[in-house]
Amino acid sequence: MIPETLILRLSKTTHGFKPFEKEARALLDPDSLEGSRDIALELLTSGAYQVRCCGVFMLGLIAASDASVLHLLKEQARTDISWQVQEVIAKAFDQFCRDRGYGQSLPEIREWLADPTPTCAGRLPRD
Template sequence: MDKIEKLIQRVQETQHGFLNIQSAADEFVAGRSMNESLSVAERLFTSEAYQVRSLATFILGRLAAQSNESLKFLKDRVSLDDDWRVQEILAKAFDRYCFDNGYEQSLPVIKEWISDSTPNVRRSVTEGLRIWTGRPYFRDHPEIAVQLLSQLRNDESAYVRKSVGNSLRDISKKHKELIKNELQLWDTSNKRVAQTYKLASKFINKKDG
């Protein structure tokens, strides 16, 4: 436990960014069994310090592709954390799961999470996989990424809609016509859809030169 306490002390000194916390998680997981790592991560998540809960979240992300219990903890428990910094790490943890598991193989879970009733779960997908078309599978199938994201254009959460709009904007840099054609189908008389449209169409409506 002495080494664990040193890692905790180290991450608690982090005031900006996440790389130090991420590297601490990598150090922790190396050489430890999955069961031990999961047990400690669950305990760390009870900490009052957001840095320690972020450490736990990174650890769970490392385990998730091989541990349904870790993936469930991320979805059911971490998503309810009220610190936005922990939610940023949740997005990274979900992307790590998809990377380790394979993005195409992760489609059922991606669809499950992106349809979840908890806004932070939905956003962990939309934000975690940015830039979507820079990820394997979605690089070759950008239309699938657009389809998944577009279903949240009228999301009740402005937090989620912002992530969706920005993600579609990212994709439009390389797939302008694909995004343009999708946006033409949207009902922008709906205020929430219009907000997402404004973000997604930033480069579409920008005049060349």
């Protein structure tokens, strides 16, 4: 169960993504990828985009270590209507590529760029 104080704190953020990333890093359990993934998935069910952004950041931080997470990020990209969450998905995917190595991530990058869903390919970093 996500503490109400966290939801309230995140929901008050109206500009920038750094607070979501900071909270995501604080919520990560380095000893339990599964536990971290479960927390992130719970955050993704929130009606507040700020809370979903935190969950997406968490997924990005563990994606290189948990193969199931990249699929979850892609599904969130296909379904979340919030442009803020879409931006954080791009940041999370970039985190995955950085952690894994950009050269090693080329197949995933090509796959996302080829996806017919505009939100999957349209928000990826291009530099």
